[in-house]
Amino acid sequence: MPVVPAVRVDLQLVQGLRYYGRPRFLEVAWMSKPGQLVLVALRKMIASGELVAGERLMEIPTAELFGVSRMPVRMAFRTLEQEGLLVRFGGRGFQVRSVSADDIAGAVEVRGVLEGLAARQTAERGLSAEGRAILELCLLQGDELFDKGHVTEDDLEVYHDLNMRFQKVLVEGSHNGAIADEVERKDHLEIDSVTALAVVGDDMAREYRRFNYAHMQHHAVFDALINRQGARAEAIMREHANATLRYAEIFGSATANERMKVIHRSK
Secondary structure, three states: OOOOOOOOOHHHHHHHHHHHHHHHHHHHHOOOOHHHHHHHHHHHHHHHHHOOOOOOOOHHHHHHHHHHHHHHHHHHEEEEHHHEEEOOOOOOOOOEOOOOHHHHHHHHHHHHHHHHHHHHHHHHHOOOHHHHHHHHHHHHHHHHHOOOOOOOHHHHHHHHHHHHHHHHHHHHHOOHHHHHHHHHHHHHOOHHHOOOEEOOOOOOOHHHHHHHHHHHHHHHHHHHHHHOOHHHHHOOOOOOHHHHOHHHHHHHHHOOHHHHEEEEOOO
């Protein structure tokens, strides 16, 4: 019978993976089905506001709520902590993370860095024929939205979807797994996620100018990509993150809850 060699876990490698965000995916891969169900449910409850900032979560009550043991809940809490949605509270339990204007501004800046790097690497590698076709369709659909000279909330839901497709092409085109992992992690955080757009419904003229400008940036990025201008593509996408998301100003408003609508990814 052949001898199966022992597998040694390299702790330095694991720590390195933790630094780049990969243990979250390792944990989810090993997480039981009940744990994954709890994880998805809690994410949705936090994103919808059902679980508000500062609300405490304990293992036993949460396990009873979902009809599971404590272990799946514990794993879900740890993953949500790594994603930045929960923070530890005292010696026991967690609470939903409160977000400040500085947190939002910093998160949006990091989003811009990631998308900028993805755009530069995609430009340097060369845009694929499939990627080019998707981006051209996004630009055409955006032109149809904004050529009217005004937008409705329904129009911005369409823009939201094409903006997601545009970003996906850049991330995939970079062929950089570290960028893809980090973008996926951040997409669970509404404050800087491309899967949610904050819209001020009582000032749609202003929103038209903001999103039309963001769409023009899409055109500029596309031109940089097809001309293999990596530095230019990176600079535009870093600015684009701020133009599209603009969370710091909106969430910082005293009347934010009354004026703001957040458009989420369609499931």
